[in-house]
Amino acid sequence: MEPQERPDPPSNLPAVPGRGPDAGPPGPDPWASGRRRDPGQGGVPSWARRFRPRSLKAAVGLGLLGAAVLLYPFAAASSQDDNYAWWLPLGLGVGVLALITLFRLDRVMFGWAPHVGGVVLVGTLVWQTSLNPWAWGLAAGVGVALAGLLLLPRWQVLAVGAVLLVVAGIGYQFRSAELTEQRAQLDTQAGEQMRTVLGVTRPQLAVVSLDNGVLDNDQERICRILQDPAVDQLRAATGGADCADAVARLHGRAAGVGIAATQPDRQADPTVAPGQTTTVDACSTLWAASAGPGLGRVQLVRTDAPQQRFQVTGFAAC
Numbered sequence: 001m002e003p004q005e006r007p008d009p010p011s012n013l014p015a016v017p018g019r020g021p022d023a024g025p026p027g028p029d030p031w032a033s034g035r036r037r038d039p040g041q042g043g044v045p046s047w048a049r050r051f052r053p054r055s056l057k058a059a060v061g062l063g064l065l066g067a068a069v070l071l072y073p074f075a076a077a078s079s080q081d082d083n084y085a086w087w088l089p090l091g092l093g094v095g096v097l098a099l100i101t102l103f104r105l106d107r108v109m110f111g112w113a114p115h116v117g118g119v120v121l122v123g124t125l126v127w128q129t130s131l132n133p134w135a136w137g138l139a140a141g142v143g144v145a146l147a148g149l150l151l152l153p154r155w156q157v158l159a160v161g162a163v164l165l166v167v168a169g170i171g172y173q174f175r176s177a178e179l180t181e182q183r184a185q186l187d188t189q190a191g192e193q194m195r196t197v198l199g200v201t202r203p204q205l206a207v208v209s210l211d212n213g214v215l216d217n218d219q220e221r222i223c224r225i226l227q228d229p230a231v232d233q234l235r236a237a238t239g240g241a242d243c244a245d246a247v248a249r250l251h252g253r254a255a256g257v258g259i260a261a262t263q264p265d266r267q268a269d270p271t272v273a274p275g276q277t278t279t280v281d282a283c284s285t286l287w288a289a290s291a292g293p294g295l296g297r298v299q300l301v302r303t304d305a306p307q308q309r310f311q312v313t314g315f316a317a318c
Helices: 056-078 087-102 113-128 134-150 155-196 204-216 219-223 228-238 243-254 286-291
Strands: 277-281 297-302 310-316
Touching: 056 087, 056 113, 056 134, 087 113, 134 155, 204 219, 204 243, 204 277, 204 286, 204 297, 204 310, 219 243, 228 243, 228 286, 228 310, 243 286, 277 310
Parallel strands: none
Antiparallel strands: 277 297, 297 310
8 A cells, every 4th residue: 555645734823814835926026116216206216316325425515516606606696806716715625635735634534625615615605695685585595495305206305495585585686785885985976086186286276287288188187187067168169079179179170270289387486275266368379269268267175184185177258
């Protein structure tokens, strides 16, 4: 008799559905959804994960680099100097890094030496934009908006960046207008202070400057001692577009006059206090022959300059 095969002893473990010998291919793992996120369900797309730093040093370095790139345009726009020194922040950052390397301080910084140079670079840019702090909000808004684009379809971060851009943009425009107005006022004050030191040292020298300016077509010599009311009278008498054009027209008239230019004299000058006026008779000079008798008497005022200076405030008829 042949021995009978004994059946396998029954297992005490519960049977797993779909794992028998006659079962088909395994179904989806019910735990897989907890380990892997679908980008369409609020996760981060795979292409965006490449931009994520993998260490703290890389994250800080990327943040400093982004801050520098975002602040550089606003630093140039906020500069009060027409020739913006764009190399200054970069030079300071590189210089600090060179000093750290020269004195071997990078050995005790454990790889953070480049970050120190980046902090100096960003700090210099922040200082350069301190006149308009709204630039910091704009830079932050751009950074948050870019981060929101990388996190799409998570639109909340992008919305926060858009709000920052709108609010900071409005504030930046208002502050820029204020800075422009302040700069214009400073330029006007500087121009007025500069004009007070221009002029002639004696009243009679004003006639000398007018005659020689007409004879030589030296527009600057005449226009720099004329105040605005005098320029308006000169333009009205000659039909010139501006002071320089009026002087050029007088030079054309002086060609056939045949009168020599006035020379400085040694007569005593009148005593004129600052802010007071005096009048010089120039009716028989080359100036009056060219400009006409309506501008023959030259009215001058002593400016507030430390040294005695006179400027032409207007003209009167002979």
